[in-house]
Amino acid sequence: MNPTIKDVAKKANVSIATVSRVLNNLTGYSDKTKQKVLRTIEEMGYQPNMIARGLINKRTRTIGVLFPNVSSSFSSALLHGIEEFAYNHNYSVVVCNTDEDGKRTLKCLQVLREKQVDGIVFASELLKDEYYKVLEAIQIPVVLVSSETNYPGVPYVKVDDRVAAYEATEYLIHKGHKRIAMIGGTKGDPIAGVPRVEGYMKALKDHGIPCMEEYIAYGDFGFASGCSAMEELLKRSLDFTAVFAASDEMAIGVLSVAARRGIRVPDELSVIGYDNVELAEMVVPPLTTVNQPLNEMGSNACEKLIDMIETGKISQNSIAQHHIVERQTVRALD
Amino acid sequence: MNPTIKDVAKKANVSIATVSRVLNNLTGYSDKTKQKVLRTIEEMGYQPNMIARGLINKRTRTIGVLFPNVSSSFSSALLHGIEEFAYNHNYSVVVCNTDEDGKRTLKCLQVLREKQVDGIVFASELLKDEYYKVLEAIQIPVVLVSSETNYPGVPYVKVDDRVAAYEATEYLIHKGHKRIAMIGGTKGDPIAGVPRVEGYMKALKDHGIPCMEEYIAYGDFGFASGCSAMEELLKRSLDFTAVFAASDEMAIGVLSVAARRGIRVPDELSVIGYDNVELAEMVVPPLTTVNQPLNEMGSNACEKLIDMIETGKISQNSIAQHHIVERQTVRALD
DNA sequence: CTGAAAGCGCTTACAG
DNA sequence: CTGAAAGCGCTTACAG
Numbered sequence: 001m002n003p004t005i006k007d008v009a010k011k012a013n014v015s016i017a018t019v020s021r022v023l024n025n026l027t028g029y030s031d032k033t034k035q036k037v038l039r040t041i042e043e044m045g046y047q048p049n050m051i052a053r054g055l056i057n058k059r060t061r062t063i064g065v066l067f068p069n070v071s072s073s074f075s076s077a078l079l080h081g082i083e084e085f086a087y088n089h090n091y092s093v094v095v096c097n098t099d100e101d102g103k104r105t106l107k108c109l110q111v112l113r114e115k116q117v118d119g120i121v122f123a124s125e126l127l128k129d130e131y132y133k134v135l136e137a138i139q140i141p142v143v144l145v146s147s148e149t150n151y152p153g154v155p156y157v158k159v160d161d162r163v164a165a166y167e168a169t170e171y172l173i174h175k176g177h178k179r180i181a182m183i184g185g186t187k188g189d190p191i192a193g194v195p196r197v198e199g200y201m202k203a204l205k206d207h208g209i210p211c212m213e214e215y216i217a218y219g220d221f222g223f224a225s226g227c228s229a230m231e232e233l234l235k236r237s238l239d240f241t242a243v244f245a246a247s248d249e250m251a252i253g254v255l256s257v258a259a260r261r262g263i264r265v266p267d268e269l270s271v272i273g274y275d276n277v278e279l280a281e282m283v284v285p286p287l288t289t290v291n292q293p294l295n296e297m298g299s300n301a302c303e304k305l306i307d308m309i310e311t312g313k314i315s316q317n318s319i320a321q322h323h324i325v326e327r328q329t330v331r332a333l334d
Numbered sequence: 335m336n337p338t339i340k341d342v343a344k345k346a347n348v349s350i351a352t353v354s355r356v357l358n359n360l361t362g363y364s365d366k367t368k369q370k371v372l373r374t375i376e377e378m379g380y381q382p383n384m385i386a387r388g389l390i391n392k393r394t395r396t397i398g399v400l401f402p403n404v405s406s407s408f409s410s411a412l413l414h415g416i417e418e419f420a421y422n423h424n425y426s427v428v429v430c431n432t433d434e435d436g437k438r439t440l441k442c443l444q445v446l447r448e449k450q451v452d453g454i455v456f457a458s459e460l461l462k463d464e465y466y467k468v469l470e471a472i473q474i475p476v477v478l479v480s481s482e483t484n485y486p487g488v489p490y491v492k493v494d495d496r497v498a499a500y501e502a503t504e505y506l507i508h509k510g511h512k513r514i515a516m517i518g519g520t521k522g523d524p525i526a527g528v529p530r531v532e533g534y535m536k537a538l539k540d541h542g543i544p545c546m547e548e549y550i551a552y553g554d555f556g557f558a559s560g561c562s563a564m565e566e567l568l569k570r571s572l573d574f575t576a577v578f579a580a581s582d583e584m585a586i587g588v589l590s591v592a593a594r595r596g597i598r599v600p601d602e603l604s605v606i607g608y609d610n611v612e613l614a615e616m617v618v619p620p621l622t623t624v625n626q627p628l629n630e631m632g633s634n635a636c637e638k639l640i641d642m643i644e645t646g647k648i649s650q651n652s653i654a655q656h657h658i659v660e661r662q663t664v665r666a667l668d
Numbered sequence: 669c670t671g672a673a674a675g676c677g678c679t680t681a682c683a684g
Numbered sequence: 685c686t687g688a689a690a691g692c693g694c695t696t697a698c699a700g
Contacts, residue, residue, distance in 0.1 A: 015671045050448040052693035055676045071414035080405035083431045094428045114384040259618040279613045282586045284593040349687045386677035389692045
C-alpha cells in the first residue's frame with residue numbers, strides 16, 4: 001500500500017493538517033517542521049492522492065477529448081497539440097473515440113462527467129443538439145476544434161474553410177487553369193464539406209469562370225473515396241487540367257488513380273489538396289496543399305479550455321491561419 | 335451544482351445507504367423503494383461521482399498509456415486498439431506523450447500515479463531501469479506493447495521482429511534478388527533496430543548470400559532519414575536490385591528518392607517496407623511491406639492489462655502474427 | 669506555529 | 685428491508 005498523508009504525519013510526529021500545509025505550500029509552520037515533513041515525505045516516497053484532493057477541490061485537472069477517429073493522422077495531430085499544452089499546464093487528457101456514433105458519443109460524455117473532468121474538447125465533429133443538451137447539463141467548459149457552432153458559450157478554433165478553399169482554387173486559376181474539377185468532402189457536411197465547395201465555386205465565379213456541377217464529385221475525405229471520385233470525374237470526360245481535393249487523402253487518391261492511368265502529375269494534371277498532413281510531403285510527387293496548423297489548433301483549443309476552467313469566463317472563437325504549401329503537383333499553364 | 339447522492343436520498347425520502355444500494359444493484363430494498371429511488375435519480379439527472387467512488391474502491395477504472403509520439407501513425411493505430419478495448423470494458427484511457435524524454439517520462443509516471451490509474455501500457459519504447467524502478471514503486475500492473483523486456487511481471491505484446499525481417503528478406507530472395515540492401519532503424523535500438531538487421535543478415539547467410547556491411551545504411555524510422563539513407567546507399571554505387579527498409583516511412587523515403595533519380599520501382603529497384611501503416615497503400619506504387627497488426631496489438635495489450643488489474647495475476651507475453659502484404663514495389667527477377 | 673474536527677461524495681459493515 | 689455511522693485521503697475553517 002502506498003503511504004498516505006496519515007502515515008507521514010505519524011512518522012513525522014505532526015498532524016495531517018500540517019503535512020497538508022507544507023504539501024500545498026501554505027503558511028503556518030516553522031521551517032524546522034517543514035524540513036522534518038519534507039524529509040519524511042522523501043523517505044517514505046509519499047505522493048499525494050489526487051483523487052482525494054479532487055473530491056474536495058472539485059477539480060481533477062484532467063480534460064476529456066472526443067475524436068471521431070483517434071487513429072487518423074488528422075486527429076492525432078490535433079491530439080498532439082492538445083496533450084502538449086495540457087501537459088505544460090499540469091492537466092491530463094483522457095481520449096475518447098466516438099466513431100462518429102451518436103450513442104457512443106453520448107456514452108463518452110456520460111463517462112467524462114462521472115469521472116469529473118474539468119472540461120472537454122470536442123474535435124472535428126458537428127456538435128449535435130443532443131450532445132449540446134448533455135454538455136449543458138454537465139455544466140463544464142467545452143471548446144470545439146476543427147468544427148464550429150452557434151451555441152452560446154461554446155467557443156471554437158478552426159480555419160476559415162471557405163476562404164482557404166477560395167484561395168486554393170484561386171491559386172490554380174493564377175497558375176492559368178480554367179477547367180478545374182473539385183472533389184468535395186462528405187456531401188452536406190456543414191463544417192468541412194459545404195464551405196470548401198462554396199469557396200471553390202466563389203473563386204471560379206469571381207474570376208469569370210463558369211462553374212459547372214459536373215466538375216464536382218464527392219468523397220468522404222478518405223483515400224479510397226478520393227480514388228473513386230477521381231474515377232468518376234474521369235468517366236465524365238471533362239478535360240479538366242486541375243483538381244482541388246477537399247482533403248490530402250483524397251488528393252493522394254487522385255495521384256494514385258492518375259499514376260494508374262498514366263496521367264502525369266503535374267504535367268498533364270495539377271492537383272492541390274487540403275490539410276497538409278504528414279504524408280503530403282512523402283508522396284510522389286510531393287503534394288501542393290493548403291496547410292491547416294493542426295498542432296497549434298489543438299494547443300490553442302486546449303489553452304482556451306483551460307482558461308475557461310480557471311477563470312470561468314467564456315473564451316472567444318479563433319480563426320487559425322492557413323496557407324498554401326507549394327510542392328510539386330501544380331504546374332503553371334502557359 | 336450537480337446533485338449528489340444526498341440530494342436524491344432526501345428527495346426520495348430514504349437514506350443514502352439505500353440509494354447507494356440500488357445504484358450498485360445490491361440486495362436489500364423493496365421493489366417499491368427501488369422504483370422510487372430510480373425515479374428520483376431520473377428526475378434529478380443524478381450521475382454518481384466516480385471520484386468519490388474511486389476513493390473508496392481504490393479503483394479508478396482508468397488506465398494510462400505512454401507513447402514516444404502520440405501523433406505518429408504508428409502510435410495512433412496502437413492507441414485506437416487500446417481505446418477500443420478499454421471502452422468496451424468500461425475503462426477510460428489517459429494518454430501521455432513522452433517525447434522519448436526521460437525526465438518527461440518520469441513526470442508522466444508520477445502524474446499517473448497521483449491520478450491513481452489502475453494500470454499502465456507502455457508503448458513502443460524501451461523500459462529503462464529508471465522507469466522500471468518507479469513502476470515497481472507504484473505497484474500497479476504494466477504491460478508493454480511493441481517493445482519487450484526481461485523484467486519480471488511486465489508482459490509484452492509484439493511481433494517477432496527478427497523472424498519478420500528474416501521473412502521480408504527471404505521474400506526478396508525468393509523473388510530472385512541477391513544484391514539486397516537494407517535500411518535499418520536507429521542504430522543500436524534493441525527493440526526495433528538490431529533484431530531487424532539481424533533477421534536480414536541471417537536470411538542472407540541461410541541462402542548463401544554474402545552479407546556485406548556496405549549494403550546496410552541506418553535511419554531513425556522516419557521519412558527524412560529514409561531519404562538520406564537511400565542517398566547514402568546510392569553514393570556507394572553498389573548496384574543492388576532490392577532494398578528492405580525497417581519501417582514504411584523509410585521505405586517511402588526510398589520511393590521518393592528513387593522517383594527523383596529516375597529509378598523506376600519496381601522495374602529497376604524492388605522495395606519492401608515494415609509496419610504496413612495506412613500510407614503504405616496510398617503511395618505510388620503501393621508499397622509491399624510486412625504487416626504488424628497494430629490495432630490488435632494495442633487491443634491485446636489492453637486486454638492483458640485489464641486482466642492483470644482484475645485478477646491480480648501476471649499475464650503471459652504474446653507474439654503478434656505478422657505477414658507480408660504484397661503490393662507493387664517488388665518484382666521477380668528473371 | 670499547530671492540531672482537532674468537519675466535510676468532499678460515496679461504500680460498507682453493523683445493528684435493528 | 686432500512687438507516688446511522690465509520691471511513692476512503694485529503695483540505696480548510698476554527699480554536700488555541
